[in-house]
Amino acid sequence: MGNRALRLLKWTLIYAALALGMLWLHHPLDVSMDAAASTVKFVYQQF
Amino acid sequence: MLPFADIDFYLLFFLLVPLLHLAKLILRGRVSLAATIAFLSLFFVAVYYPKPVQLLAFTAYQCLFTWLLLFKWRRLHGLLGCLILALPMVLVKLDVEVDTLGFAGISYITFRCVQVYLDGEQLRERFRFTDFIGFLLFTPSLLAGPIDRYERFKGDLDQGWSRLNRSALIAGWELIVLGLLHKFVGAELVDRYWLGRFAQESTAAADMAGIMYGYAIYLYLDFAGYSLLAIGLGRMMGVELPRNFDRPWLTETPPDFWKRWHVSLGDWLRDYFFRPIYKSLSGIQRLRTWPLLKQNIALFSTFLLMGCWNGLEAHYIVSGSLFGLYSVAYNSYQYQNRKHKRNFWGSTPSWAVRAVSILIMVQLTCFALYVFSGRFPYLH
Numbered sequence: 175m176g177n178r179a180l181r182l183l184k185w186t187l188i189y190a191a192l193a194l195g196m197l198w199l200h201h202p203l204d205v206s207m208d209a210a211a212s213t214v215k216f217v218y219q220q221f
Numbered sequence: 222m223l224p225f226a227d228i229d230f231y232l233l234f235f236l237l238v239p240l241l242h243l244a245k246l247i248l249r250g251r252v253s254l255a256a257t258i259a260f261l262s263l264f265f266v267a268v269y270y271p272k273p274v275q276l277l278a279f280t281a282y283q284c285l286f287t288w289l290l291l292f293k294w295r296r297l298h299g300l301l302g303c304l305i306l307a308l309p310m311v312l313v314k315l316d317v318e319v320d321t322l323g324f325a326g327i328s329y330i331t332f333r334c335v336q337v338y339l340d341g342e343q344l345r346e347r348f349r350f351t352d353f354i355g356f357l358l359f360t361p362s363l364l365a366g367p368i369d370r371y372e373r374f375k376g377d378l379d380q381g382w383s384r385l386n387r388s389a390l391i392a393g394w395e396l397i398v399l400g401l402l403h404k405f406v407g408a409e410l411v412d413r414y415w416l417g418r419f420a421q422e423s424t425a426a427a428d429m430a431g432i433m434y435g436y437a438i439y440l441y442l443d444f445a446g447y448s449l450l451a452i453g454l455g456r457m458m459g460v461e462l463p464r465n466f467d468r469p470w471l472t473e474t475p476p477d478f479w480k481r482w483h484v485s486l487g488d489w490l491r492d493y494f495f496r497p498i499y500k501s502l503s504g505i506q507r508l509r510t511w512p513l514l515k516q517n518i519a520l521f522s523t524f525l526l527m528g529c530w531n532g533l534e535a536h537y538i539v540s541g542s543l544f545g546l547y548s549v550a551y552n553s554y555q556y557q558n559r560k561h562k563r564n565f566w567g568s569t570p571s572w573a574v575r576a577v578s579i580l581i582m583v584q585l586t587c588f589a590l591y592v593f594s595g596r597f598p599y600l601h
Contacts (some may be wrong), residue, residue, distance in 0.1 A: 185395075188398060188399065188402060189398070191402060191406065192398060192401055192402045192406060195402070195405070195406030195407075195409075195410070196401075196405060196406065199405070199406060199409045199410070199413070200405060200409075202228075
């Protein structure tokens with residue numbers, strides 16, 4: 175139980191740090207989705 | 222697009238990895254995992270990788286010569302065989318025809334081919350082109366390692382589609398999250414808010430110290446993060462790439478450092494450069510009675526080669542030489558201690574010896590990495 179709680183706490187902190195860090199440093203919400211859309215379309219066409 | 226460099230790569234693989242796991246249901250029993258991995262790796266290179274023609278031509282060259290060296294030219298001297306395989310990389314490093322021959326990741330593919338060639342005696346029976354192409358071009362480790370070994374990689378693929386399971390997905394995902402945190406948050410923070418505060422050309426002691434420690438931490442976070450991303454994606458695709466970093470800041474001795482920092486390169490250099498050189502030196506009659514000299518020549522040459530491999534600029538060569546000097550000094554110290562049955566530390570408690578060793582190694586390592594960075598102002 176103790177190990178499970180510690181693991182949960184560890185991963186909560188990791189995800190929080192990652193989310194805050196990415197929002198602060200890289201502005202992921204401003205990334206254009208055009209490239210993503212073309213990638214998905216291209217892969218779809220290959221199969 | 223280069224692996225792990227931009228958002229397109231992540232989107233592509235977050236689409237391809239679930240497709241690969243779904244393909245398991247359809248392809249199991251019909252197509253091997255090895256063939257699927259080789260196909261996916263070739264697909265990525267041909268469609269997305271910069272300079273695909275060069276990379277595919279280089280792969281054809283390596284496949285041809287590795288096969289010839291393994292099965293037809295078995296009597297050729299090992300050094301000559303290695304030179305044939307390393308020739309394109311050497312030409313690129315010497316700045317000859319860089320635009321025609323060069324592409325990102327040429328060194329790591331060359332290292333893998335040299336490994337297969339030099340381990341040929343054990344691998345010949347188990348060599349298969351599908352595995353070999355997957356091994357050379359495996360997307361997660363294509364650009365900057367970790368440098369895997371053929372027999373280990375093939376061992377994973379031989380287990381087949383059962384490698385793609387829920388626990389591999391979870392473990393891979395966790396490594397990717399940690400890699401993103403290291404590379405895109407940790408390294409970025411150090412670069413922007415630590416290194417960015419210092420004048421890069423300054424010769425003031427405080428600035429130099431700030432850049433020296435900052436760069437070492439930045440490089441660790443960036444490269445360890447990249448390695449975690451590669452290992453994580455590899456795991457999701459059924460391949461367990463070797464670990465590349467293991468708490469390097471707890472290093473106590475120079476040999477210990479290369480078991481913790483860029484481990485796969487350290488192991489490769491030990492097995493395929495240091496040992497063959499030491500073996501050749503052992504054959505020289507005049508050096509028979511000089512074991513320490515033989516070891517030190519082999520050690521220094523290994524690290525000098527590592528410096529030259531990074532590039533023929535002064536800062537890379539000096540940094541490689543520094544790592545070589547550290548190893549030679551430590552090896553000589555150990556040799557003298559063994560020979561004269563001395564213990565330099567006397568009755569000092571082991572925790573104190575450990576703390577002092579770590580402190581010394583951190584300074585030495587940070588200085589060598591500072592020189593490596595090309596920011597050391599007295600080396601231009």
